[in-house]
Amino acid sequence: MSITKDAINAHSFLKETDPEAFERLTNFAFKEVIDEIDLPDRVKMLSTLAYLLGCQGLDEYKLMLPVALYNGLTPVEIKEVLYQAPDYLGLGRVLPFFKVTNEIMVARNIELPLPSQATTTLENRLEKGEETQIRLFGPGMKDFAKKGTINKWLAENCFGDYYTRTGLSDQDRELITFCYLAAQGGVEPQLLAHAKANLGIGNSEEFLTKVVLHNVPYIGYPRSLNAISAIKQAAENK
Template sequence: MGCQGVEEYKIMLPVALGNGVNPVEVKEVLYQTIDYLGLGRVMPFFKVTNEIMTARGIKLPLESQTKTTMENRLEEGEQTQIRLFGPQMKDFAKRGIINKWLVDNCFGDYYTRSGLDDRDREMITFCYLAAQGSVEPQLLAHAKVNIGLGNDKEFLTKVVLQNEPFIGYPRSLNAISIVNQAAKELEK
């Protein structure tokens, strides 16, 4: 998804579904993608996913994984950000409108959902960011969170190596550099 490889996704999704990835996990990966790639770039993947799932006899829509409401999503999002990134995230939403959207939508609407745990969500986010290129500050922040959650330097390096055919050498080299930087900074 990060590299916009819809044709490759059409091949890989049935393989994933046939090898233990369940439909809820697939949909959660898609929902997680929206905040990092934008709805316009993710919509073709929803179409393909729904077609493949329907062809496999999977009843759609799937059961909702939503855990927040419009009334508590900002508060829940802030708590999630603080839990993952640290106390410096307190009042992050007050620093601007995009910051608020990031807290209530990305962290309040998506990170709080069931279906994937924090480690999986952060690994997926790391992949999306690595595929984008030119987002090194965000990639570094998420590499540090990944390491803090147990997705250590060795694991993230393997993730990058698995994604190299999809994102290419330059972005892979940049991602490895960021992983090394994150690990070094966390050692201090």
């Protein structure tokens, strides 16, 4: 199987009604971009699902989730992209993606629920979340949770509940966070902060730029240009 072939087939319904759109859309998104951007298939699929969550591309997500399953992502990895999303996008925007994901997995005889990836409890999530923040963002995050209610929630919920889970590495989790934010738009301070965090844990400027370029077809040029600008600024300030 290949991303190009599977993705083109997934969009074949456009052939009869919109043949010119089908020709140019699939040529750009699934031939030109995929051929030119040198990334592992797993990274391409991981980032694309996070981008589609970020831009609320539910119909496109329905088409690309099976492509991801065929080309490098495990059900656990896909669920982890989903589980982490509400903290950056909100439950109101992510819940429809849960329904679609479960329907597609069940149709493919993937037994749900999947094995647990949790490593924290409700009792130690704050402590473990702060440890994770310090690991990713540096010692300045010590006692961050004491600065206000939302700071506490960020430490225990965002980082203690989700970043501590297995199934994805720190590099994967910071990558998909950057993708949510880049696709969402209007959150440039957070986008810059997570561009810096990505660089700090080994996701290079070149790598992040390739991820943005790979996903231009899904969110368009304005938000992609903003993401590349954030990467450049983060690299200059590293």
